[in-house]
Amino acid sequence: MYGCSTGMDPRLHLRSTLWLTGALLLVAAPHVDRLPWWIITLALMLVAWRVYLGKMRLELPRKWLLLAIVAGTVTGVYLNYRTIFGRDAGIALLMVMLALKLLETRTRRDGMLLCFLGYFLVITNFLHSQTIPTALYMLVCVWLITAGMVHLQHGHSDAGYRVPLRAAGLMLAQSAPLMLVLFLLFPRIQGPLWGLPHDAYSALSGLSETMSPGSFTNLTLSDAVAFRVEFKEQAPPPRDLYWRGPVMWDFDGYSWSAPPYQYASQLRYNAQLPGIEYSVTLEPHNNRWLLALDLPARVPPGAIPTTDFQLRSAAPVTTRVRYDMQSFLKVEFGLAESRQAMRRALRLPAGFNPRTAEFARALRKKFAGDRALMNAVLAMFRDEAYFYTLSPPQLGDHPVDDFLFRTRRGFCEHYASAFAVLMRAAGIPARIVTGYLGGELNPLGNYMIVRQSDAHAWTEVWFPDAGWIRVDPTAAVSPLRVESGIAAALPRTDPLPLLARGDYPWLRQLRLTWDSAANSWNQWVLGYNPERQRSLMTRIGIDRSTWESLALLLVIATLTVTVILFLLMARRSRAAMDPVKRAYLLFCRKLAGAGLPRAPSEGPAAYAARLAAARPDLQTAVGAITRLYIVLRYGVAPGPAAWREFEERVKHFSAATR
Amino acid sequence: MYAALKNQLYHWIFQPRGPEGGTIVLVQRRVFILPTRQGIVFALTLLLMLVGSINYGLSLGFVLTFLLAGLGITAMLHTFRNLAHMRVAPGRVQAVFAGEHARFTVRLENPGATDRYEIGLTRDRNAADFHDIPAQHQVLAGVDVPALRRGPLRPGRLTLFTRYPLGLFHAWSYLDLDVQCVVYPRPARPGALPPQVSSEGSGALHGQGQEDFSGLRQYHPGDSPRHIAWKAAARDQGLLTKQFSGRADAELWLDWQQLPATMDVEARLSQLTRWVIDAQASSVSYGLRLPGMTLPVATGEAHRERCLEALALFDVRVLDRDGSQAPSA
Numbered sequence: 001m002y003g004c005s006t007g008m009d010p011r012l013h014l015r016s017t018l019w020l021t022g023a024l025l026l027v028a029a030p031h032v033d034r035l036p037w038w039i040i041t042l043a044l045m046l047v048a049w050r051v052y053l054g055k056m057r058l059e060l061p062r063k064w065l066l067l068a069i070v071a072g073t074v075t076g077v078y079l080n081y082r083t084i085f086g087r088d089a090g091i092a093l094l095m096v097m098l099a100l101k102l103l104e105t106r107t108r109r110d111g112m113l114l115c116f117l118g119y120f121l122v123i124t125n126f127l128h129s130q131t132i133p134t135a136l137y138m139l140v141c142v143w144l145i146t147a148g149m150v151h152l153q154h155g156h157s158d159a160g161y162r163v164p165l166r167a168a169g170l171m172l173a174q175s176a177p178l179m180l181v182l183f184l185l186f187p188r189i190q191g192p193l194w195g196l197p198h199d200a201y202s203a204l205s206g207l208s209e210t211m212s213p214g215s216f217t218n219l220t221l222s223d224a225v226a227f228r229v230e231f232k233e234q235a236p237p238p239r240d241l242y243w244r245g246p247v248m249w250d251f252d253g254y255s256w257s258a259p260p261y262q263y264a265s266q267l268r269y270n271a272q273l274p275g276i277e278y279s280v281t282l283e284p285h286n287n288r289w290l291l292a293l294d295l296p297a298r299v300p301p302g303a304i305p306t307t308d309f310q311l312r313s314a315a316p317v318t319t320r321v322r323y324d325m326q327s328f329l330k331v332e333f334g335l336a337e338s339r340q341a342m343r344r345a346l347r348l349p350a351g352f353n354p355r356t357a358e359f360a361r362a363l364r365k366k367f368a369g370d371r372a373l374m375n376a377v378l379a380m381f382r383d384e385a386y387f388y389t390l391s392p393p394q395l396g397d398h399p400v401d402d403f404l405f406r407t408r409r410g411f412c413e414h415y416a417s418a419f420a421v422l423m424r425a426a427g428i429p430a431r432i433v434t435g436y437l438g439g440e441l442n443p444l445g446n447y448m449i450v451r452q453s454d455a456h457a458w459t460e461v462w463f464p465d466a467g468w469i470r471v472d473p474t475a476a477v478s479p480l481r482v483e484s485g486i487a488a489a490l491p492r493t494d495p496l497p498l499l500a501r502g503d504y505p506w507l508r509q510l511r512l513t514w515d516s517a518a519n520s521w522n523q524w525v526l527g528y529n530p531e532r533q534r535s536l537m538t539r540i541g542i543d544r545s546t547w548e549s550l551a552l553l554l555v556i557a558t559l560t561v562t563v564i565l566f567l568l569m570a571r572r573s574r575a576a577m578d579p580v581k582r583a584y585l586l587f588c589r590k591l592a593g594a595g596l597p598r599a600p601s602e603g604p605a606a607y608a609a610r611l612a613a614a615r616p617d618l619q620t621a622v623g624a625i626t627r628l629y630i631v632l633r634y635g636v637a638p639g640p641a642a643w644r645e646f647e648e649r650v651k652h653f654s655a656a657t658r
Numbered sequence: 659m660y661a662a663l664k665n666q667l668y669h670w671i672f673q674p675r676g677p678e679g680g681t682i683v684l685v686q687r688r689v690f691i692l693p694t695r696q697g698i699v700f701a702l703t704l705l706l707m708l709v710g711s712i713n714y715g716l717s718l719g720f721v722l723t724f725l726l727a728g729l730g731i732t733a734m735l736h737t738f739r740n741l742a743h744m745r746v747a748p749g750r751v752q753a754v755f756a757g758e759h760a761r762f763t764v765r766l767e768n769p770g771a772t773d774r775y776e777i778g779l780t781r782d783r784n785a786a787d788f789h790d791i792p793a794q795h796q797v798l799a800g801v802d803v804p805a806l807r808r809g810p811l812r813p814g815r816l817t818l819f820t821r822y823p824l825g826l827f828h829a830w831s832y833l834d835l836d837v838q839c840v841v842y843p844r845p846a847r848p849g850a851l852p853p854q855v856s857s858e859g860s861g862a863l864h865g866q867g868q869e870d871f872s873g874l875r876q877y878h879p880g881d882s883p884r885h886i887a888w889k890a891a892a893r894d895q896g897l898l899t900k901q902f903s904g905r906a907d908a909e910l911w912l913d914w915q916q917l918p919a920t921m922d923v924e925a926r927l928s929q930l931t932r933w934v935i936d937a938q939a940s941s942v943s944y945g946l947r948l949p950g951m952t953l954p955v956a957t958g959e960a961h962r963e964r965c966l967e968a969l970a971l972f973d974v975r976v977l978d979r980d981g982s983q984a985p986s987a
Contacts, residue, residue, distance in 0.1 A: 108825070109696065112696045112699075112700075112825055113696075113699065116699060116700055116703045119703065119707070119722070119726060120703060120706070120707060122722060123707050123710060123711070123716065123718075123719050123722055123723075126716045126718040126719050126722070127714060127716065130716065130717060130718045134718070135718055135721070138718075138722070142722070142725070142726075146729065146824070149823075149824050149825065150822075150823045150824065152825065153775070153776055153821060153822045153823055153824065153825050154775065154776060154822075155776070155788075163775075167736075167823050168823075171729055171732045171733060171736060171823065171824075172725070172729060174728075174732045175725055175726075175728030175729045175731070175732045176725070176728070177728070178724070178727065178728030178731055178732070179721065179724040179725040179727075179728045182724035182727055182728065183720060183721060183724050186720070186724065189712055318715065319715040525717055525718070525721065526717040526718070527717070528717060529715075558731075562731055562735070565731075565732065565735060566735050569735055569736070569739050570686075570739065570742070570743075579794055640795070
């Protein structure tokens with residue numbers, strides 16, 4: 001209530017400073033495990049210094065000292081990241097700059113700049129995570145920063161916390177419709193606008209273009225979703241859910257790798273059954289392959305097929321993509337392979353795995369037919385003491401020899417690799433296919449989740465009469481892996497992510513519910529791109545939406561929402577009926593109810609006099625109320641006490657005869 | 659040509675109306691709003707965030723950017739509402755001496771159902787008087803205006819403004835209140851009062867005291883109204899002045915003519931002002947004689963104010979010759 005005469009850019013209250021500091025610490029918290037320890041320590045020390053100076057009411061440090069810290073930090077960041085422009089380096093710098101800005105925050109203007117930097121820091125968190133929890137957490141942060149900004153404006157009286165929090169919450173809620181309009185209608189451009197720093201997507205995990213013993217083991221430990229699939233009709237049985245990824249031809253004795261890709265103009269195959277229709281929503285993995293059910297029969301827009309039936313996107317998949325696909329489960333392909341491809345499918349490095357080569361030669365002598373030989377190998381895996389495990393023993397210089405004849409324990413990549421090497425040594429063309437096997441159907445959203453833990457490797461062998469056929473040696477060792485998924489196939493002692501095991505039904509239910517929400521989130525919030533925008537426009541009747549039509553619609557919608565908001569708000573700020581008059585009218589109504597209405601021309605004093613004559617028992621009460629009313633309406637600056645007294649008396653007034 | 663257009667535009671937008679009396683309601687037409695410098699910085703920050711979101715394909719980046727853009731628009735509406743529909747009325751203003759600051763008070767009333775915060779009243783944009791006004795309450799705000807010279811003083815154009823709640827927008831309204839303050843002449847240095855003289859002869863024996871009634875005489879203009887025999891007047895005997903005898907409590911006449919002829923008008927007024935103050939302070943009855951005006955001998959606050967006001971407004975046309983004193987806002 002008390003005014004105070006001050007300049008236009010007042011100094012900050014300590015409370016405002018502490019508030020902003022707290023909000024910024026919350027925004028920065030998720031970055032802690034992504035940044036080098038010295039950045040965190042430095043930032044925290046600077047913040048603690050600022051709080052100390054504020055509490056002790058000491059002068060803030062001089063500019064040259066801050067500049068020295070800036071120079072030191074930039075050097076440190078450069079030494080750490082070898083650049084100062086990358087994503088992580090940028091975040092590290094931003095953190096220290098924020099702490100330094102805090103150290104020279106004196107006035108309200110500085111405080112507001114700090115808030116803007118805080119908003120900016122919020123967005124850097126989305127570079128790492130855009131999940132629902134992150135979004136909610138950041139919403140709270142935005143609320144706190146905004147409330148801090150309101151608190152700054154209360155520069156002339158200490159406002160406490162409630163008023164700013166309420167004001168900020170209200171304004172953010174009122175901004176939601178505008179946000180929705182802008183989100184849906186702002187013309188979307190497919191990024192990036194310029195080259196991204198090389199570390200933009202470094203944190204993504206997934207399949208790789210090489211396969212060596214142990215490479216799948218790491219993937220299997222990850223709960224992360226690789227992609228989600230919606231089938232148009234019934235989903236195929238689990239044993240058919242081979243999701244084709246990178247195909248590997250070249251073996252160097254230890255690891256497999258993909259050759260330079262040979263792109264095909266189209267996919268050549270002989271389909272024997274109607275295809276399966278589905279759509280895939282692929283999580284970003286920063287590589288170019290697109291996953292599809294074996295064997296893909298369609299090429300999504302913007303993708304190119306290879307001769308070995310991989311689908312490769314024109315650019316690395318750095319955002320979630322959704323594409324419609326068709327596949328054939330039973331199909332004949334690769335009957336007319338080139339001699340060059342056949343040579344490549346038979347090549348083995350010289351001098352590696354001699355025992356395996358010898359074993360293959362022995363098999364070759366024993367079995368005349370390729371199929372008989374292959375079946376013999378699979379039978380060996382099935383009948384002899386081979387084990388499927390996530391934690392196989394270390395392998396030596398000849399890994400296939402070691403695995404086949406000594407350790408006999410391995411994961412899918414061990415079996416696929418050993419099998420392909422055996423086949424090649426026996427003169428049968430073979431190659432490795434990596435991808436995923438299986439998936440979990442989520443009944444809540446009626447879609448399938450395929451996780452990194454479903455990663456798998458299998459082989460394809462070539463027969464002159466049948467072309468390439470899929471052979472999964474892991475299935476021979478562990479049929480459960482194919483039929484029931486990885487959790488059933490592995491010994492219980494093997495480490496697996498909690499979610500991959502289905503031990504707790506309620507946990508599983510919870511997880512599926514959560515994933516269903518995450519799926520909708522992905523589809524509608526994170527997956528809203530130029531294409532979706534176009535299809536939305538088509539749905540509301542704007543075919544061929546252009547940049548201009550969207551902008552026009554955006555302006556109209558924004559103005560409409562703003563005007564509605566304005567009208568709703570203005571209603572409350574106009575003069576309401578004077579509460580004094582309202583209370584007095586209530587008093588008159590009470591008397592009218594007792595048969596003593598006020599005449600239209602009668603002033604309060606005259607009315608009171610008449611009442612006093614008619615009802616002497618009410619004289620005291622009526623007199624007090626009338627006097628208070630006259631003071632409140634016509635007196636010079638009556639205090640709130642008079643108003644309270646008046647209100648109380650009117651409330652308790654009763655004209656009933658006692 | 660350009661200047662004329664600019665002038666016309668100014669008139670069209672701000673519609674200056676000249677001083678207004680009574681309560682002013684800040685209707686929407688009277689409230690103006692523009693982004694502050696921080697508001698522009700905020701917009702630039704959003705632009706940067708938008709570019710970042712496009713570049714990295716950050717959907718939540720878009721969500722945040724658009725939420726904050728919406729927040730900007732909402733903040734604009736809130737800032738506007740914080741000022742619009744307020745009722746403003748001039749308050750009392752105390753007379754001051756030249757060289758002091760006159761404090762003009764303005765009654766700010768919030769008739770709406772929402773609280774208003776951080777409403778500032780300013781004249782020169784360097785300092786402002788800030789108030790929070792709860793719903794259906796009123797407060798008194800004030801501005802200090804330096805009173806440079808004697809005479810009537812107007813506050814000029816005042817600005818009522820607010821940046822609440824986010825400081826991104828500056829909403830303001832111009833107030834040209836029809837209110838004025840009387841500025842008394844600057845008192846001269848303290849010095850001795852002029853000698854007291856008895857109006858009728860001299861000597862303490864037959865002096866005109868105020869102790870004992872000694873008779874009636876014809877009324878002369880300038881006699882104190884307190885000494886008029888009203889009862890006699892009521893009996894239709896004409897105006898008579900009561901005469902008292904007793905200790906000679908001589909009358910003090912502060913007379914323009916007593917001052918040296920070399921003094922100029924303002925210096926005389928200053929000297930008379932000083933005398934009025936000192937005479938009042940020493941509880942002496944005094945009268946004031948100015949060219950063309952005589953204030954009879956009396957005492958009391960009201961008398962002092964009358965005297966000072968007469969001095970303040972003496973020959974105001976002299977002042978008006980070199981322009982109004984109201985400082986331009």
